[in-house]
Amino acid sequence: MLQALIVGAGPVGLTLAAELARYGIGLRLIDKSPQPTQTSKALVVWARTLELMDRMGCRQAFLDAGLRAHGATLRSAGSILGHARFDAIDSAYNFALMIPQRETERLLIEHLATFGVAVEREVELVSFVTGDGHVEATLRHADGAEETISTSWLIGCDGAHSKVRHGLDLAFAGEAQGDDWLLADIRLEGDGAPPGDEIATYLHRDGPLVVFPIPGGRARVIAQVGKTDPAHPRPDPTLDAVQALTDRRAGGFRVVDPVWLTHFRINERKVSQYAQGRAVLAGDAAHIHSPAGGQGMNTGMQDAINLAWKLAMVEREQAAPSLLDSYSPERNAVGDLVLRNAGRLTDMATLSNPVAQGLRNLALRFMLGFHAVQDKMAATMSEVEIAYPDSPLSRGPQAGMRWAPAQDDGKPPGSGSVPLFVLYAADSERGATFAARFPALLEPTPRRPPDGDRLILVRPDGYVGFSGTAESWEEAGDYLARLSPDRP
Incomplete structure (x- = not known):
């Protein structure tokens, strides 16, 4: 079968x-x-996905084909409200890979x-x-x-x-957002175009316009263009319509050489x-x-x-x-x-009330002046903060958290042809004996933890399953016993 x-x-x-x-x-x-x-x-392929691609064995092909965007910028009325730089992302892949x-x-x-x-x-x-x-x-x-x-x-x-x-x-369950959005894959010309290594968002009273860099000197423009009757969908936009929209909301650059012009709607369902x-x-x-x-x-x-x-x-x-x-x-x-x-x-981004828009822009200008806010924004976008603290597979302090590749002393967990948990223990001899009790679940050779006072089991997808003190052997054994195929 x-x-x-x-x-x-x-x-x-x-x-x-x-x-x-x-x-x-x-x-x-x-x-x-x-x-x-x-x-x-x-x-875009974000940092956490690239880390997981490393264990999959296909990361380099993506790095070779993609364009690295190093930050995002928010603009309004010709001025910059703030930046979020990706170089602070806690990953070797501290950029957005545009592909x-x-x-x-x-x-x-x-x-x-x-x-x-x-x-x-x-x-x-x-x-x-x-x-x-x-x-x-x-x-x-x-x-x-x-x-x-x-x-x-x-x-x-x-x-x-x-x-x-x-x-x-x-x-x-969920709903459609209601507005139509324009999408244009084009080239940008002119000194006023945003840098080719950043994601640029222009906040305008008529709605946002966002420019994403694409490999090969191309860019994507998306912009909110308002509601329409679902029974009479908008025709695909023309290049002239895209130019008029960018002139009004961003200005300073020309759009040329279109390869894809369309409209779409946002749905939020799950x-x-x-x-x-x-x-x-x-x-x-x-x-x-x-x-x-x-x-x-x-x-x-x-x-x-x-x-x-x-x-x-x-x-x-x-x-x-x-x-x-x-x-x-x-x-x-x-x-x-x-x-x-x-x-x-x-x-x-789609606030329509002028007072609310003004307050939003003031708040963004203030908040994005702090490096901590910039770093938090970048970390959220990169998905390196995704974790499973409430999972039935998480037990102990820091359980469910991402095991950062920088903490490794060998190949990433799960990178072999057999999915296995990895044991991190300071006592390598006792660790090997412990691993021999669970040959179906554990790599046979334990690795040294970055913190010698911890005993840690890392899942094949690079998240902490179990975390305890260096002497938590019994608790770690109970954890693996629950997963054992011999469990009744």
Whole structure:
């Protein structure tokens, strides 16, 4: 029986497939579209995702293809309200890696191919039925032929209109923001254009305009353009319309050489649970939100990484099935946080009352004068502060927190072909004996902790699972025993 059927070959499905393949899990990855994404769509890969790509083994290809943006600037009425510099991000990747989604998908497809797995194109999920220990799924191919397969797990990475989510009858609670937004992928000319290594936001009384740099000397402009009748959608914008908008809100530069001009609307929706039996959701199938902050694709890819090692350990019989119970609460909490932060940024930028706009600009000018505020803003955007303190897998002080790569003395946890926890203990001899008790769960060789007074177990996705004193061997043993595949 197939171990995993992944529906949807965007960045989330590709990330999940690559991780499961790396761990030796048999899978199929299907997508109803005949080709990968051809437009830029999601543009930024943040620091935490790059750290996780390091353990995936595909980081360098992304660094080579992307453009490094080193900060974000807020402007209004020709003056700068403040900066957020990314060089203070607590990561080796202290920048925003700007890379079009079509390139992200291309690189992930190439990475997936190194494991002998390819996307099955023009294959659509028609229906599925969950059974005892498996899912029966019916697929339709491009020629109309249908097949029914049995799989241990069905994972919906199939976007906002997810067939998997609809099949589970899960509510996608939330609402549309209401306004239309313009999107233009173009080139900028003129001395007044923002620097090519920063994200520039122009706050204007008519609505915000944001410029994102793209590799190859291109840029994306997005701007709020107001409400319209849903029954009569706006036609795609013209280059002249984009120029008029930028002249009014930003000024000082020309827009030329368009490759993509369109309108879109912001939706903020989310499920309340990411899994039901052996059917699981990840990415936009579970949560969609404002593009403010560029968190959407990163959050979805991190959903996939969180799920992959857990599903792999269960399928490989390294861990008890209950390990997977932690996926939904962990990523549900992160989804709530990201949706809330993105919504707040959008609400702040789209204030329409002139008095409120003036007060907002004064507050931003004041607050962004403090380095601590700038650093907090950058850390939130980079997702290095994502943590799981309330997870059922977190036990002890600092449990659930990211294990920063700078704290490592070897390869990142989880970077091998087998997902294993890593033990950090000052007493290496006792640590090796301890690891031998849990060969399915732990790397055999303990590593030295940066703080010799702690005993720490780090998860395969680089988060602290257990943290205790240097003598907390019994408690650490109890922690792993709960995860053991031998647990009744």
